[in-house]
Amino acid sequence: MERLSDNVLPNNFSVRKKRSGKLVTLSLWVCVIAALVGCTPGSSVAEPEAEVQEPVEVSVPEPEPEPEPVVELPSEDSQTWTARWLIDRPVFVMMDNHAGARPQSGLKEALFVYEMLAEGNITRYEAVFTSTGDYEVGPIRSARPYFINRALEYDGLYVHVGGSPQAFNDLSKLKVADIDGLSAGRNIFWRRSHKKIPHNMYSTLNAIRKDADRKKYRVEPEFDVPIYAKTAAPPSEDQAGSVRLVYRQGSSGYASGYLYDEALKAYSRQVNGAPHVDELDNTPLMVTNVIIQTVRTKTVDNEGRLVMDDVGSGQGWYMSMGARIPIQWEKADRRAQTIYKTEEGTAIQLNPGVTWIQVIPQWLEPVWNEGA
Structure with missing residues (x-):
């Protein structure tokens, strides 16, 4: 703040006394000093350039709060869903469906999910993701040849933990971009204590893509995107409630x-x-x-x-x-x-x-x- 020189106050400047709260103008002080020293007519006493006025209390309205940002959900249209496939190269995750593995984590974020049989008339899921994220996906299980076929359809990164002998043979022969929990580090796959082995292996999409980068897998997707209808409609009048x-x-x-x-x-x-x-x-x-x-x-x-x-x-x-x-x-x-x-x-x-x-x-x- 600029310092004012002695005996000089700017126009319209007022000073509030702390104790009394009353305002004292500069002219009043001048008269008091003149009486004490016995000033006579003709004495030159400087007048202030302008009368210092009583300040006026001004009511300033408080600013109105800014409106909350409106969060718009993505529209459920064909362009939106087509674009979701093109975010990044798809990730196909083998997911356990054993009773000890339920419920699974991350399925709600998948675009496609396949359910197919494994041994003993039990089933497994294969979830398809195109985004990244730090949410957990899993539990993750081993590879099977017909699950590999689905990943090949969409040029996917195939994520699994181990596999059958034929699956390992196919992964090598077909040069699949696979990410295996048996060979990746603990910063890519980890076990959670709330479920029992082997139904407790998890990862995240961020970690999976990190390992894909380490392996120098191609990033750009190369496949035909599923066709979505411009206007949603029932496929027929045949009931399927x-x-x-x-x-x-x-x-x-x-x-x-x-x-x-x-x-x-x-x-x-x-x-x-x-x-x-x-x-x-x-x-x-x-x-x-x-x-x-x-x-x-x-x-x-x-x-x-x-x-x-x-x-x-x-x-x-x-x-x-x-x-x-x-x-x-x-x-x-x-x-x-x-x-x-x-x-x-x-x-x-x-x-x-x-x-x-x-x-x-x-x-x-x-x-x-x-x-x-």
């Missing part, structure tokens, strides 16, 4: 189901008759599209390992918005994308949203519209 797929019976069974919610225009995913929730925050999983794909399946060794004829063609169903249509599927080779078509031969367009692909063996019959 619910479906149940029983891979294995019993108290520790593997029964997946979908129950349509008219208000949300999506299906609530069910596991053994209860809502399927994400371990991250107990969020129930909601699904826009369900593809049921029937493939011929057979056991090939004493360990119960399977072969799935997912190259070739077959049948299935597409369901969305409470309706279904029968479909045909085609896959030219292991790297080719599976094409899902109507009975008339037109490739289906997915409604914008999350898609689950239920791959079922030839002996499994879907149970439709229970209680309808």
